[in-house]
Amino acid sequence: MENNNITKINWYPGHMAKAKRQMEEQLKLVDIIIELRDARIPQASSNPELAKMANNKPRLIILNKADLADQNESLLWKNSFEHCLLVNSIDDNLTKIVVNEVKLILKDKLEKAKARGIRKKVLRAMIVGIPNVGKSTLINNIVKKKAAKAENRPGVTKALQWIRINEDVELLDTPGVLWPRIEDPNNGMLLALIGSINDEVLDTRELVDYGLKYLVKEYPGYINQRYGVDEDCDNLLETIGKNKLWLSSNNEVDIAKTISLVLKDIRSNKIGRVTWQKYVGE
Ligand SMILES: Nc1nc2c(ncn2[C@@H]2O[C@H](COP(=O)(O)OP(=O)(O)O)[C@@H](O)[C@H]2O)c(=O)[nH]1
Numbered sequence: 001m002e003n004n005n006i007t008k009i010n011w012y013p014g015h016m017a018k019a020k021r022q023m024e025e026q027l028k029l030v031d032i033i034i035e036l037r038d039a040r041i042p043q044a045s046s047n048p049e050l051a052k053m054a055n056n057k058p059r060l061i062i063l064n065k066a067d068l069a070d071q072n073e074s075l076l077w078k079n080s081f082e083h084c085l086l087v088n089s090i091d092d093n094l095t096k097i098v099v100n101e102v103k104l105i106l107k108d109k110l111e112k113a114k115a116r117g118i119r120k121k122v123l124r125a126m127i128v129g130i131p132n133v134g135k136s137t138l139i140n141n142i143v144k145k146k147a148a149k150a151e152n153r154p155g156v157t158k159a160l161q162w163i164r165i166n167e168d169v170e171l172l173d174t175p176g177v178l179w180p181r182i183e184d185p186n187n188g189m190l191l192a193l194i195g196s197i198n199d200e201v202l203d204t205r206e207l208v209d210y211g212l213k214y215l216v217k218e219y220p221g222y223i224n225q226r227y228g229v230d231e232d233c234d235n236l237l238e239t240i241g242k243n244k245l246w247l248s249s250n251n252e253v254d255i256a257k258t259i260s261l262v263l264k265d266i267r268s269n270k271i272g273r274v275t276w277q278k279y280v281g282e
């Protein structure tokens with residue numbers, strides 16, 4: 001894989017280190033971390049550094065964009081995590097669902113506070129995740145218009161804005177951005193397939209071949225249904241281009257166009273609901 005461009009990106013420049021330190025400071029202030037991941041790649045859309053930064057804080061994993069993923073796989077993944085919700089941040093109504101889950105996870109903490117005479121403990125949460133998993137969409141969904149901004153907290157270098165979701169829970173108004181894990185070429189490939197990494201930085205032919213091979217193996221019939229081709233043929237990509245008449249002026253298959261249109265179909269789920277990283281058990 002030495003020629004794989006994905007591995008050449010330096011994802012850890014100085015400003016990342018600074019952002020990481022800042023996030024660590026913010027994480028200290030919360031009772032629970034809401035980690036957003038993409039349901040189509042539940043592991044590759046996480047960053048293992050978070051577990052270290054989280055320092056044993058309770059963590060709710062939200063598998064977002066569940067509307068785009070394979071439902072059976074999503075359930076397997078969901079059940080593999082201690083605390084997990086499967087959501088569509090665009091269409092679901094998530095305020096109550098998330099608040100209730102947070103309260104359930106922090107039930108002991110709430111009871112202890114009550115026993116110590118604190119009548120109304122407000123739970124603080126922060127959303128974190130790699131770019132494009134839907135952090136802003138989820139915050140807007142949870143917060144909606146009725147939410148009022150809570151006061152700034154003293155003692156924090158940069159005043160943080162907490163948004164009161166309801167009487168029990170408040171949320172940091174800006175999410176923590178984790179860097180994607182693309183040093184591992186396979187993760188890079190998966191992130192690129194769902195459109196989290198820009199096309200310019202990778203070999204799109206390699207990417208589309210990977211995607212097609214996976215679909216033929218794991219979702220037989222999808223490619224045939226979309227493009228009307230025999231999935232077992234040699235040169236699947238060329239056959240798709242030929243069948244769809246994606247040709248260049250000399251009447252040969254326009255490979256660049258075919259790559260780009262198939263990738264577009266994959267990313268916009270025209271091919272179907274797909275989980276690109278299957279759950280393989282313990
Ligand atoms: N299909 C689908 N798209 C989503 C969902 N949540 C977010 N998106 C889309 O994903 C893209 C990235 O979302 P955004 O909230 O900006 O991600 P952020 O970078 O993590 O803040 C946007 O185009 C959203 O509309 C979801 O649950 N389902």
Ligand SMILES: [Mg+2]
Nearest residue numbers: 134135136137
């Ligand atoms: Mg955002």
